[in-house]
Amino acid sequence: MQPTSVDRATSGDPATTEDLSRGIASPGRRRFLRAALSFSVVSTIAMILTPIVGFLIPPKSSGGAGVGRIPVGTTADLPVGNGTVVAMGSKPVIVVNTTAGIKAYSAVCTHLGCIVAFDPTADAIICPCHDGRFSPTNGSVISGPPPQPLPPIAVAVEKDQIFLVSG
């Protein structure tokens, strides 16, 4: 078996220095090997990470607000000065019967996502988490930390039936 340059280097063979210096003197090959190795390492990491990241990102869900008319109940169920939270698809909606008529808003607090409720004594829609308060007549912020008003939802009253309208 032919001795390698490393064998010769360790044995003190004079040919060694020449072999090694030739290796060092060819920076092109060295650079190429380093680039190839770097590419190999990076592509291996990318190959491992791509399916892991893809797996972690949840698929887009088809759920959301229902489309069409969603019955809430009758006006008798919701006299003036009362409110209720109903589900519109997977989204909660608060319906309040105010002196200015029946109003509906998204029940998700614009602060940090808790579900608001109507408080008749305070005449306000209140978030139980951080005490944000909204106006039942237009959904605007009365007090507390919410940065935005509650988004309104279309509501229709036909005879004595209350409907949420979406889509």
Add this chain to the structure above:
Amino acid sequence: MASPDTPIDSGHRLSDWFDERLGARDLFAALVHVRIPANARTFYFGGVTLFLFGVQVVTGTLLVLYYKPTPDAAFDSVKYITSVVEFGWLIRSVHHWAANLMIVFLVLHLARVFIQAAYKYPRELIWLMGIGLLAVTIGFGFTGYLLPWDQRAYWATVVGTEIAGGVPVVGPALLDLLRGGADVTDATLGRFFGMHVLVLPLLLGAFLVAHLTIVHQLGLANPRRPTPRKQAVTRTPTVVVPGTTPERLKPFFPNYVLDEAIAWAAMLALLVVLASMLPAGLEAKANPIETPAHVKPEWYFLAAYQLLKIVPRDVGIMAPIVGIAILGLLPFLDRNPEVRARKRPLALLLGLVVAVSVAGLSVWGYYS
């Protein structure tokens, strides 16, 4: 003279047999036969935190045998563990209390290291690993909190993940990743369960090994004198820093280890008493369209909760993140080499202001 068949001799032969194959005596000697500064006062806070983590591993492993991580079954399985399974109430309550005490002792450990300036050169990495352990422990509290799937659990998670979602730039992606979708659903429960029982324990184990390895390599800090720069760090009493007296040392084993064992035994007793007298509760099953009135998070999130009530949303979200980042960078920000507490009035005053502010906000949040 004992015959070759006496039990003592057999015992030696057995340990010799293993030692020849494992080198265990050398390993044990290298691990525990070290010397620590005679004036080191750790108050055993770090060791007790380690013990509590061990308790969590044991009780958590037991709980997972009965727990079912789906919204339909989670609440009932926790109820089943608490009321039907033999000693289920004890195991669950010990898990609950050990989680709370783990946060308490981690914070005490951090305060002790801060006051004694043990985060300074050359122990910056130990501090960083410790901050990593704090973050992972808070992550344990946050993910474990959802698992009973009761009202408090559900709404704490809604608010907590919304906070993560409010972080600039990465927030929306982080929210999606944490919840496994737009809302807190079965996907969220699955992810939190996976993080709680697999991802975080592995992460905590890695941080812990790094933390303890460096502590072992550098030894305990002397609270009276800084470690001199650009000199070999040593725990032997022979090297004397010019101008100082030799450092007085004591053995880690058995002196310190025995005290630590007593602290662990006391902690186990405290856990059983707390679990028996104040067992872990369970509220009504989670209802995604009704947030209960006056819902509040666990005590260790109360300061952040109160802050979110009184300042704009973005400020309330970013303040704790920036606070923890500054805490992590403390060894690099505080360049004063002095370690004696009475010679560091500014650092201690700032620490006190932060501690009082956090405690004040927590009390305010509790009573608001």
